[in-house]
Amino acid sequence: MAAFPALLLVHGFPLDGRMWRSQVEALSHMRRVLTPDLPGHGIDSSDPESSMDAMAESLARFLDREGIKQVDLGGFSMGGYVCFAFLRLFPGRVRSLALVDTRSGADTETGRAGRDAMMAAVRDRGAVAPAESMLPGMFTAEVDALVLAETGGWMVETSREALVADLAAMRDRVDSTPDLPGITVPTLVVVGDQDPITPVAESEAMAAAIPGARLVVVPGAAHLSPVQRPDAVSAALRQHLEAVATVTT
Numbered sequence: 001m002a003a004f005p006a007l008l009l010v011h012g013f014p015l016d017g018r019m020w021r022s023q024v025e026a027l028s029h030m031r032r033v034l035t036p037d038l039p040g041h042g043i044d045s046s047d048p049e050s051s052m053d054a055m056a057e058s059l060a061r062f063l064d065r066e067g068i069k070q071v072d073l074g075g076f077s078m079g080g081y082v083c084f085a086f087l088r089l090f091p092g093r094v095r096s097l098a099l100v101d102t103r104s105g106a107d108t109e110t111g112r113a114g115r116d117a118m119m120a121a122v123r124d125r126g127a128v129a130p131a132e133s134m135l136p137g138m139f140t141a142e143v144d145a146l147v148l149a150e151t152g153g154w155m156v157e158t159s160r161e162a163l164v165a166d167l168a169a170m171r172d173r174v175d176s177t178p179d180l181p182g183i184t185v186p187t188l189v190v191v192g193d194q195d196p197i198t199p200v201a202e203s204e205a206m207a208a209a210i211p212g213a214r215l216v217v218v219p220g221a222a223h224l225s226p227v228q229r230p231d232a233v234s235a236a237l238r239q240h241l242e243a244v245a246t247v248t249t
């Protein structure tokens with residue numbers, strides 16, 4: 001029996017591959033779903049990378065080790081920033097793209113100063129600092145208490161070194177907006193209807209700039225839509241993947 005084509009899902013900040021657990025379950029009947037931890041995150045004990053390009057290169061090495069040439073690529077938030085870098089570095093390895101609660105733009109000057117302040121807070125207080133700042137934006141008020149607690153647990157498990165590297169990579173990332181009109185693979189853009197971190201308007205603009213991209217706005221979700229509304233996000237991904245021709249793996 002032929003192996004399923006691979007789907008590579010890249011996690012956000014300050015998280016790890018566990019955030020995609022529901023999507024692994026929902027999509028494994030049609031894809032080999034890979035949700036690696038970026039270097040230094042989750043159970044990956046290698047040194048963290050402090051640029052989007054280096055994170056993308058680490059994913060390419062992971063695919064090489066797995067013997068996979070081409071993937072359906074998806075990323076949540078910071079994972080989306082990594083997807084843009086991966087697409088620039090390895091365009092031939094991307095069969096389709098899913099951008100989930102993310103943005104194409106670079107940080108503003110205020111945003112960059114915020115990254116520096118958060119790095120100082122991480123050095124001072126550890127992973128509690130970004131968890132306290134990020135958790136309220138991840139979910140709407142209706143979130144299940146257990147989901148909230150579990151996500152907070154994932155956040156505080158992330159090492160200081162990985163958090164500082166992520167913050168540097170996000171602060172220094174380039175503007176990917178000029179790339180959008182040149183994206184030729186089938187693209188899905190997903191965003192929670194109440195996402196305060198990467199708002200709907202930014203996803204609308206991003207989808208409008210990518211030829212043929214489809215936008216799905218997920219009702220009842222803030223930033224972490226794949227966790228708060230797993231069924232809706234998985235359904236959007238399933239529909240997107242069903243339409244992708246999978247000649248190569």
Ligand code: MLT
Binds near residue numbers: 011013079170223
């Ligand atoms: C994320 O969810 O990965 C981060 O919020 C992205 C960011 O801070 O720009």
